[in-house]
Amino acid sequence: MEPFTQRSPRVVGARRLTRRTEREKAGRFLAEGANAVSAALERERGFVHELFVTTRAGQAYPELVTAARAAGARVSPVTDRAAASLSETVTPQGVVAVCELLDRPLEGLLAPAAQLVAILVDVADPGNAGTVIRVADAAGADAVILTGDSVDPHNGKCVRASAGSLFHLPLARARDTDAALDACRTAGLRLLGADGHAETALDQLVLDVPVAWVFGNEAHGLPAEVLESVDEGVRIPIYGRAESLNLATAAAVCLYGSAMAVRRSSGK
């Protein structure tokens, strides 16, 4: 079979998915690179619709092609240029999967036993969102919720930064931040808002309780009304002279702080 070129209708159609509006319309997005594709193929049957693969990538990652066929996905050979046209990286790996959108409704997202959730409010940078999703996954979070004006987690840069974690965790988007906070409150989670100006410092806090950490925009932090809604604003103590931490490292300290405290107190 002749590989598809960048002008083949299937490739042209898939390329539209690099735009948010087209993703919403189609209900699909692109996962690029061996790590992301591999994680996508571990999802339920039917989740990956199509795998675009170059000759070279097919030789480098034969297990992905096998897994895609086994999962019932269409496997479409493409030229290097066609693969590059679907890619948002400088050095494309030549494997791109067309997947179902990942987010679910808030309702039913959280199991009653949920212990740790990350909420991102108005997070603008897709790389940051992806990195926080990766950290949340590593810390064993039960879900991630993106609210307000947050970036689309299906954005190519977010998919890449999450290093596969996007496919591991239940994920929801909620325009209305209050609805997300309510869902967590109903699930019995304590709401902690990360805020550099908060009175309470992380090291003064009893952390071994079920918690939803709420993180704000990279430049502006959390909106005042969100800080009023959470149970407590919490700052990471700055022991040196730095003014602050960036979003991803702050999230790492908070999420792991909670995850390790819960396991310490339960004797693991």
Add this chain to the structure above:
Amino acid sequence: MEPFTQRSPRVVGARRLTRRTEREKAGRFLAEGANAVSAALERERGFVHELFVTTRAGQAYPELVTAARAAGARVSPVTDRAAASLSETVTPQGVVAVCELLDRPLEGLLAPAAQLVAILVDVADPGNAGTVIRVADAAGADAVILTGDSVDPHNGKCVRASAGSLFHLPLARARDTDAALDACRTAGLRLLGADGHAETALDQLVLDVPVAWVFGNEAHGLPAEVLESVDEGVRIPIYGRAESLNLATAAAVCLYGSAMAVRRSSGK
């Protein structure tokens, strides 16, 4: 005074400092943006040699111009294009300081009371190095040491990612990683190597002791011989399904883990 253009000899000379070899030769580097310049101007008199500033930036940050004059730095008005030619960002702020290189010899770097040090071995990405320096500063680290093939911390992207922290902390570079490990050992620090494959997990460790955390390259981790030299290899426990954390978030968890444990056990 007419502002310097991008062809003025002073600007041409300063622009050379965007290259590592030229920085080594001149013993100087560029700090760009209001945050970095402000932190640079808090250093000792003579540390900032010259401040290039556009008309607009002079109006936006008059305090920087005043501080530069007070610190004995030459203040040089430049055109927008000249400032952009010294800048490595997409939207230059129009303030660039020519500073003394920051690194010191290993010898004498660590006070006998040093509690927390970060060592970066072969760290390649300047943004990562800068972010780890920022985290180390926030966690109250006593010093940061870059060894082996690590990126030059005076690289523009590293300066920016450190958000001023580069100017806050004692900093050394050592081609020879062993020399850095020895210096920390002599200072009474326990050497912990961050390693995703280590047997010991962070949450099994007694962390309230003086420690040097050793972090490796983004892709390859720590070299085998470094892992053999440290007192203990330590992995961050992965409670979910992520394969790993990225360098900056891993460093945040480790450095804050130590910083908070020390303060917890001393009752702050």
